[in-house]
Amino acid sequence: MRACIRRGxxxxxxxxxxxxxxxKRLLIDLGLPLDARENVAGLIPEGLTLDGSDPNLLGILISHPHLDHYGLLAHVDGSIPIGLGAAARRLLAAAAPFLPGTWPVPAQGWDYESGRPIKIGPFTVTPFLVDHSAYDAYALLIEGGGDRLFYSGDFRGHGRKAALFERLVANPPADIDALLVEGSSLTRLELDATFPTEGDVEARLLKELAQTDGLGVS
Ligand SMILES: [Zn+2]
Structure with a gap:
């Protein structure tokens, strides 16, 4: 199995x-770059044919419903199957009437169930539910031709579902040939400083919302 990071x-x-x-090929995530001014087809990585005419493209696997991981689906033909968490798919469909037209509603395809392998042509894909600020987010194990690639997707270890992170670290998929881990940091703290905990943030939100009249929008 060969792999290429097209962007990110x-x-x-x-x-x-x-x-x-x-x-045969699969795409894993098709994100809108965070610095994109608008969601246009020209942002699709060069060389990808996503109009449904390529029979060797078996589908697109989305790790989680954040635009920087699925936003360019807006330019993908509806005949190309999309893998996604079942709850994430329902969430995006329910939100669609309230969102701008360039926010895609993923086509049908594979509904992930954590730990349940999915056969797609010569590939076997196993999703692992992870803790992230997007609901119903997954890491993906991709097997093909005897090789095993593990893509973390976005994840965190400090949210309400932190147990998922601890579980994965304690019992990771074995014999991985390639590991792709998402990671970003917007800022660094001084050595003796700490970030607020999720509990701190929740408590502060609760306080702010309780003191706000009407919609909690500022
Ligand atoms: Zn994300």
Whole structure:
């Protein structure tokens, strides 16, 4: 199996990875770059044919419903199957009437169930539910031709579902040949400083919202 990072190795978001085995291919994430001024087809990584005419492109696997991981689906033909968490798919469909037209509603395809392998042509894909600020987010194990690639997707270890992170670290998939880990940092603290905890943030939000009349928008 061969893999190519199409975008995302030198920037935050806009992630897109392509894997190939025996001439068949899968894309993993098709994100809108965070610095994009608008969501246009010209942002699709060069060389990808996403109009449904490429029979060797078996589908697109989305790790989680954040625009910088699925936003360019807006320019993908509806005949190309999309893998996504079942709850994430429902969430995006329910939100669609309230969102601008360039926010994509993913086509049907594979609904992830954590730990349940999915056969796609010569590939086997196993999703692992992870803790992230996007609901229903997954890491993905991709197997093809005897090789195993693990893509973390976005994740965190300090949210309400931190147990998922601890579980994955304690019992990771074995014999991985390639490990792709998402990671970004917007700022660094002084050595003796700490970030607020999730609990601190929740408490502060609660206080602010309780003191706000009407909608909690500032
Ligand atoms: Zn994310």
């Amino acid at each position: 190795s030198k920037q935050i978001g806009g992630s897109c990875i392509e894997v190939e085995h025996g001439g």
